Amino acid sequence: MATENKNGGRPDVDIATLRHSAREGNTPRFWRGLDELAGTPEFRDHAENEFPHGANDPNATLDRRELLKVMAASAAFAGLTGCTKLPTQTIVPYVREPEQIIPGKPLFYATAVTLGGVATGVLVESHMSRPTKVEGNPDHPGSLGASDSFAQASILGLYDPDRSRAEVHDGRIGSWPEFQTELTAALAAAKITGGSGLRLLTQTITSASLAAQIRKFLKAFPSAKWHQYESVGRDNVREGARIAFGEYVNAVYRLNRVEVVLTLDSDFLTSGPGSVRYAREFAAKRRVDGAESIMNRLYAVECTPTNTGAMADHRLRMRASEIESFARALAREIGVSAAAGPGSSSSAPAEWIAAVARDLKQHAGASLIVAGDQQPPVVHALAHAINQKLGNFDKTVYFTQPIEESPIHQWESMGELAADIRAGKVTTILILGGNPAYDAPVDLGLRELLPKVKFSARLGMHEDETSVLCHWHIPQAHSLESWGDARAYDGTITVMQPLIAPLYEGKSEHDFLAALNGQAEKPSHDIVREFWLAQKTGIPRFDAFWEKTLRDGVMAGTAFPAKQVSLKLGIGEQPPAARPQGLEIVFRPDPTIWDGRFANNGWLQELPKPLTKLTWDNVAMLSPKMAQRLGLKSEDAIELKYEGRTIVAPAWVMPGHADESVTVFLGYGRTRAGNVGSSAGFDAGWIRPYATPWIGAGLEIRKTHQKWALAATQTHNSMEGRDLVRVATLDEYHKNPKFAQADVVKNPLSLYPEVKYEGYSWGMAVDLNACTGCGSCVVACQAENNIAVVGKKEVMIGREMHWIRIDRYFEGDLDDPKTYHEPVVCMHCEDAPCEVVCPVMATVHSPEGLNEMIYNRCVGTRYCSNNCPYKVRRFNFRLYSDWDTPSLFGMRNPNVSVRSRGVMEKCSYCVQRINAVKIEAEKQDRSVRDGEIVTACQQSCPSEAIVFGNINDPNSRVSKMKAKNLNYSLLEELNTRPRTTYQARLRNPNPEIEKAAAV
Amino acid sequence: MAQIFHHSTNTIARVSIYGAVLLLLLLGYTVDVVNNSSYVTEVHNARPQPVPFSHKHHVGELGLDCRYCHASVEVSSSAGMPPTQTCMTCHSQIWTGAAMLEPVRASYRDSVPISWTRVNAVPDFVYFNHSIHVAKGVGCTTCHGPIAEMNITWRQESLYMRWCLECHNAPENYLRPRSEVFNSFYRAPKNQQELGLRLMKEYKVQKLTNCTTCHR
């Protein structure tokens, strides 16, 4: 249990401490790593304190504010009137009021956030021109109104106090003009050789306008080279397509037409382009209403447990390196000629494959094989081949031209760059975004090579590992601060518009390239607009078109059309290379930190990883069997030796992980991420060589007899036989549709008269059959309700503040359990145990059935939390909300109080949204329409698992959900009468396999 | 042996015992008085402003409508404070030279906003919405007092929760026809009670006293 262990000797840094220290100015402006930061007294307190659960907390320092609080307290004691007199405030109106802006009314702007270049369309809420909340854009094909946790958290990325604020020239503060002069000089020098020795390194680019700028630049410097690199790239997907079709194409799935899905180590429901949309389409095919309704079926063959695997009706755990053999075996079953896979695919029972193949064939044209980004190209090729054989092309999957402006093998591109630098061919390198010094293949030695380049400049949001190795660091503008454009998973273009002027005079990639092209003075808006003006010559009234594009957040008709592809023959016929022997190591992006780019985002750091429920750390994941063999327990610090490099990592025993295989997650062990992310976790990249980006063999493990304390938000994984998540197979459901309501108490006895709820009465329904556990709702809630980040130590004690948590339970076989996700918000019980025990009526019931929590009345006895059977209440044990860092003020939702120390808080059903809508409705003298009030969690949920509304209206969506047979409430027997109810989970297993398993 | 205490001690003792009780009562009373004093509540304290703006003149004498300056009062939670622009619409024509108005002109000239001293303020944890109150027939002067008589604006009411509840518990005593909401000279009729009750029905006014109506 995480909370039982002491911190493994490794000083772990608490955001707030360092925030604090940075704030107090006792931190050097450019601190080199944490050792230097460690100079702060707070930090020393950390390092020295032998009581991990003790008072070694940021807020432990008695600073001015604390003293004032104590004084205020004593004042209150004395006069009982300490806080009633308000300080004198001032009102500062505009001089000239801008249009549209009405004080107190938010505006929404359509733009997009990108990950790996792929755009998710969003609407950004802006209060008095302060962006405060990101929401999905319903008109955007990649969003449909929902969004993933990364998009939700991007708002914190914008206000991140650790963002670099100034140009840095060799460790000293420089300036943009100064840089330009140096740049022009460098370019002039390069001109002579036509730019040989000139290198441009970017991430994946889907922005046509940016690409145009780059091409312009390359025209000017013909022999210059443009490299693209993402450490978590999609090379295998692209190469797979090339093997299959002889060209790069982009596969787009139509899950709304799929009856049977088979994933080969793919987490298509929660990561990768289009995942948000796929999750919704997939969930839609699983919704059952009538007694005879049917569901789609999901087979997952995977090594590392993923959310997709957790959703699967049949999950086959298998070493990542064996999946190729599986694919080949399946291909042959289906009738695609393929050489037998290397070694024995023992872990894939023949009858299993046969059964799956039969099922797939039965659903020819309505089935789909999805290969995971980390699987080798041939697996992707085979997947394509099988899909084609099953006649799925143009039905459940279609192909378009690549969405990347210049699709290349990025991994090789980076290798080439490194080689050129080593060979001394590179005199000037310009790095746009990314963080190669941290995440480039370790044995390319980029960290040693970069300083060798004569002139190197880096455009980045943080002054990070790469920046310090470059001569120049230029602060980059956040995507919410700059103009641009990007393509969605299907090619749809979104023109990105800034929500706010760059907070720290950051430059966008467009600005940077403009500077390269000698147009430094040209605003990026003009660059983007003019580019599209040139593209859309056909359009009569471009202004109107432009306005519409900006307003809608999508450029009409830019989705790529389906493209005819011809499958090459004899894919996978050449026998594969023998699989290298030895213990397997699998590299995967971290579920919440991705490749490390979000390392300094407190929301994502504290967002529990969907399946481990870990926060603030990455782990080396291995199966229970293997752990037993090696005598390892979770939180043992182990030494991983691979390809001659070793790193110490915390072990994590993961039920459902393939045996004799270890998964490590990238993105951690950052040294210069910022006050939040630096020194969290270990750098798996350190043992990730060029040869094996994803799957390798020959790992050695050594036990160190040290502990590495981890902060998990859920430490108990069994349901203890309590029917918290109610599950049945589709057949069982058909036989007994009311299985979920077996123990419903018809009319429970009560001494109190029945309370009637007139007018509105709010309720929520959560569909466990749809929830993928992605965690987007958690971050959305955090953003909407100004929920504080507490840091690793506090999470270890058990003090995380999330209002919505996703419980994750395992059921069955320890080695290969079934996994269930169950989002838990406040149940807003009609007979709420918390309400009666509060001595000051700080939590009471509203006439609309809301269980209200009044922070400013709360005295903090915590009895309500003790008495809450669902434990959804969260307490400010310390001053968790950051009241000092100015850059964070702008981020807060002005309609929700920022909680202070010593008060209880909990899910309010987003009452601020309820009230806002009600007020508008009242003013229009009508009643609130169904679906008009959308809670933050519901809004962000990709699979529409959460529905909120008025349960007094029989026609509301929520009422209909609650009317279903599957509807049940948690801990019903307590007669708390929750307003939040659940839709039981259904599985749709393949009878054949089920029988086989039974035998 | 000698007396330790003088005879008077007995009296002193008695007095102090009964006195103590009285003292406690007195203390409680004082706290209450202080709490309701204009020192704490700021009621009737005319706040000094960068520009001695007179509602009396503009509203009372010139008869400007509230909404001319407080433009968002019907649509937003905030009534809105006029941008300098609004002042200048008139004062670029009249009193152009008045020394009193120099700060306004300066603000307009140098685009430096005027920072007014807030008169009516509620704590941060109170979410008051002007638009809905106005829409339901709560007049400006009901809370802001005889604004048309204020040379320098003062706070008319304590804005204590107790005070808010007076109306939230019995709106009928305060409601007026929508047409009269912005009338700064409105006087409640004799039959306020029945008028109020009628308006409550007509405007669908609810007695919202649950906490999240104002606290979130």
Add this chain to the structure above:
Amino acid sequence: MADSPTDKLAQHSLAVPIIGPGHDYASVTDKISHIVLSRKPPKWWILGFAAAFALVMLLLYSITYLFAVGVGIWGIQIPVGWGFAIINFVWWIGIGHAGTLISAILLLLRQQWRTSINRFAEAMTLFAVACAGIFPLIHMGRPWLAYWLFPYPDTMKMWPNFRSPLVWDAFAVSTYATVSALFWFIGLLPDLATLRDRSKNRAAKIIYGFLAMGWRGSAVHWYRHETASLLLAGLATPLVLSVHTIVSLDFAFSIVPGWHATIFPPYFVAGAIYAGFAMVLTLSIPVRKLFGLEDFITMRHLDNMGKVMLAAGLIVGYGYMMEAFSAYYSGNPYERFMIMNRMGGPYAAVYWFLVACNIVTPQFLWSRKVRANVGALFTIAMVVNVGMWLERFIIVVTSLHRDFLPSSWGMYYPTRWDFATFFGTIGLFVALLFLFIRFLPLISIFEMRALVNEEDKKAAD
């Protein structure tokens, strides 16, 4: 009260005298008042007080730090929202009970043997309540708003939630404190007067004189004194039951498995008396030794107190049994799990240690020999003190840390600040006691005189 231990005492044979032989009014008065009026305090007193005072400083320090940083310095979290603070509160309040029981109930029952111990038993009550009273205040997230628990006409037009046991608690405890204080002081009056008259230096005369409130020992004074004492005794008697009943309701009122039990009120009251007598023994044994008061606090007293403890201990044991039984019998899976978790879960060791302390150990008291052995009595009393604290730990922590949803189970680990606050209050308690035995007669002089009188009568017959 039919089966209460006090009745058993009533029938106790008067074999052992409750006051040593050969004492007359003068000797009694001398012996007791000498302790107070002697010029120099003994060395052990100075050392003991210094130690206790150091702990008080620790208490002040940790409370200041607590107010500055917040309850987060303690080990509490979600799900265990209550920790040491509430444990200590219940423990101290419990200890208080013996005092009131002895002084009030035994007075009404005319149990004369109580006389020599009631004074410092009451003092103990007062100091224990003082220690207890600290915790409900400081365990709040925002202690400076504690006054919101009391009804008063405020600017918010808000009242406390009279349905909440915490509000009842606020009233119960404050009433208890007031009545105990009054009772104790009234009892002190005649002796204060004695001290006033016997003390040599002027300062002492003035102070004691002031406190004596002009007591002249006139018949009227005695008459009123008697009535007042009886009235207060009458007032205090229900309190003995009510206070800990209310405290138990703080738990029983909830739906938490392990708290939600009807047996709690009687079980808590018995536990309180148990703990209280244990503490009285723990104090009286060293005191009679140090001040050579063996003649006043005789073996008879120790013997009786031993019996009361035994009786109370048995009730408490029955309580534990019933908890387990009703959990099993209820068929409620959560209740059952709770008990199993107590007996076999992460805190099982604590539970079994508590059983050993509170149920096994007192069984020795059956034997007259043990009750006659001062050392043994003292040890047992000490063990019971510890045991009763552990009982509260088990009730508070093991019930909370694994309740309904396994997903939110957690572990509770106290921090150094939890311990600092706890030991701090022990220091406060001891310090107050030391001041008391130094500056006030720790045995009621006038009541002892009365005893002498009666003993003489007996001798005469």
